[in-house]
Amino acid sequence: MIELSNLVAGKTALVLDQKDNVAVALVDLVAGDCCVVTDDAGKKSELSITEDVAFGHKIALTDLGKDSAVYKYGEEIGRMKVAIAKGGWIHNHNMYCERGMK
Amino acid sequence: MGDKFLGYRRENGTVGVRNLIAIIPSVFCSSKVAQRISEGIPGSVHFSHPVGCSQVGDDLDVTARTLIGIGRNPNFAGVVVVGLGCERFSPHELAEGIASTGKMLETVIIQEEGDSLKTIEAGMRHARKMQQAASQQQREEADVSELMIGLNCGGSDATSGLVANPALGIASDKLVAQGGSSILTELTELLGTEHILARRAANEQVAKDILTVIHNMEERLTRQTQASHNVKRKHLISTGNYDGGLSSVVEKSLGGMKKSGNAKFVEVFAYGDAPTKKGLLLLDGPGHDGEATTGEVAAGAQIICFPTGRGTPTGFPGVPVIKITGNPRTYERMKENLDINAGTIMTGEKSLREVGEEIYQEILAVASGKMSKAEVLGHDEQFCVTRMP
Numbered sequence: 318m319i320e321l322s323n324l325v326a327g328k329t330a331l332v333l334d335q336k337d338n339v340a341v342a343l344v345d346l347v348a349g350d351c352c353v354v355t356d357d358a359g360k361k362s363e364l365s366i367t368e369d370v371a372f373g374h375k376i377a378l379t380d381l382g383k384d385s386a387v388y389k390y391g392e393e394i395g396r397m398k399v400a401i402a403k404g405g406w407i408h409n410h411n412m413y414c415e416r417g418m419k
Numbered sequence: 420m421g422d423k424f425l426g427y428r429r430e431n432g433t434v435g436v437r438n439l440i441a442i443i444p445s446v447f448c449s450s451k452v453a454q455r456i457s458e459g460i461p462g463s464v465h466f467s468h469p470v471g472c473s474q475v476g477d478d479l480d481v482t483a484r485t486l487i488g489i490g491r492n493p494n495f496a497g498v499v500v501v502g503l504g505c506e507r508f509s510p511h512e513l514a515e516g517i518a519s520t521g522k523m524l525e526t527v528i529i530q531e532e533g534d535s536l537k538t539i540e541a542g543m544r545h546a547r548k549m550q551q552a553a554s555q556q557q558r559e560e561a562d563v564s565e566l567m568i569g570l571n572c573g574g575s576d577a578t579s580g581l582v583a584n585p586a587l588g589i590a591s592d593k594l595v596a597q598g599g600s601s602i603l604t605e606l607t608e609l610l611g612t613e614h615i616l617a618r619r620a621a622n623e624q625v626a627k628d629i630l631t632v633i634h635n636m637e638e639r640l641t642r643q644t645q646a647s648h649n650v651k652r653k654h655l656i657s658t659g660n661y662d663g664g665l666s667s668v669v670e671k672s673l674g675g676m677k678k679s680g681n682a683k684f685v686e687v688f689a690y691g692d693a694p695t696k697k698g699l700l701l702l703d704g705p706g707h708d709g710e711a712t713t714g715e716v717a718a719g720a721q722i723i724c725f726p727t728g729r730g731t732p733t734g735f736p737g738v739p740v741i742k743i744t745g746n747p748r749t750y751e752r753m754k755e756n757l758d759i760n761a762g763t764i765m766t767g768e769k770s771l772r773e774v775g776e777e778i779y780q781e782i783l784a785v786a787s788g789k790m791s792k793a794e795v796l797g798h799d800e801q802f803c804v805t806r807m808p
Binding site: 327329331333341342343353355356357358359371372373374375387389390391392393394395407408409412414416 | 577581582585611612615661663664665666667668669670673674677681764765767769770771772773
């Protein structure tokens with residue numbers, strides 16, 4: 318099994334679409350990391366990570382209120398159960414989506 | 420006008436990216452004879468399969484339409500149909516289905532020739548003649564609007580949905596924007612995104628068709644999970660998906676859907692059929708790699724684009740398969756099998772858009788004659804006709 322979390326050097330994350338409000342961690346990130354975020358066109362910016370985020374998991378790019386939509390691939394993938402601040406970890410502990418669960 | 424490639428123009432106006440002779444058995448009983456004919460004539464390919472008899476209804480019909488579609492694919496300059504003589508799917512029906520393309524076509528039947536040795540000889544004589552005639556045809560300039568690519572991913576890992584599929588989507592969008600065609604299928608991988616797919620429909624009818632085929636697929640899966648012993652086997656998203664960072668089935672399926680980019684869907688069509696429109700198309704097909712790409716080639720796709728995170732070597736007879744991996748380590752380990760390293764997005768060397776352009780340029784190069792690695796190595800495992808329940 319290839320260890321995906323160790324694929325690349327440096328603290329990096331990727332934004333898949335201009336509409337997205339999340340980035341995807343390209344390595345395991347830990348609270349306090351300063352992460353380089355690249356968008357689909359290759360433009361880079363920096364983001365402070367506020368909690369641990371594993372490879373492949375999502376980071377909030379902006380503050381998001383309760384019930385606000387989470388966008389990845391330019392599409393809504395779910396909504397927030399609770400508010401989250403920029404740099405936080407978004408997953409099914411704080412995001413909901415009914416589809417496919419019943 | 421759009422970009423150009425160099426291809427082989429067929430009598431019916433379609434353009435092949437290869438100029439091969441296809442040896443197609445109408446039934447599994449003539450598969451070995453078809454294989455032997457092909458082995459005797461370099462430049463021909465054979466399509467061995469386990470079907471063509473002891474089938475009824477939709478199942479037999481899909482087999483028939485799929486084999487006819489393979490024979491009609493413009494990558495083949497000529498076809499030798501190989502029958503047994505008593506099968507349900509008659510070799511004459513197969514040949515008649517291919518005939519209107521105007522390509523070179525002959526039929527040999529084991530029970531009429533006398534035995535398998537005589538049939539191999541007769542088939543080889545036909546294929547020899549066709550191959551020599553085909554060798555005189557030159558590639559000529561064609562517009563990319565004549566290209567149709569089939570999309571399919573297999574041996575996926577987290578990098579597939581993250582970088583390889585979105586990069587392929589960028590290439591697909593560029594082809595479709597210039598009038599070319601691109602086929603998305605693997606409906607089982609699209610559940611949960613039907614509202615997004617329907618929003619991307621070119622008109623109301625297509626939106627309705629998208630919702631119908633996805634609904635039918637989900638109904639089929641639901642029936643399979645009704646029994647009490649399957650009660651824990653009904654979720655569309657797995658624990659492993661969650662561990663990997665996917666938070667909903669919508670998010671998971673979007674990773675697969677994004678190989679079709681952001682273009683509008685112009686038509687939904689059935690397995691074994693060819694589309695009537697050009698542009699982005701949805702094929703009502705299953706998730707099995709080989710069954711999916713076989714449906715795409717039967718629809719007329721001249722090239723398959725295949726993202727694979729873990730790495731798979733498979734290819735298709737007579738149709739180049741371009742392998743794209745999003746995992747830089749997989750690329751290093753399986754360079755001999757993989758054509759495009761989209762892992763450069765993971766390592767920060769290239770952007771999604773740059774790799775999208777790289778894939779698009781590779782499609783044009785392969786269309787003009789560059790062999791994909793699966794082709795050079797003779798991989799042909801993907802040909803596999805789907806069965807209807």
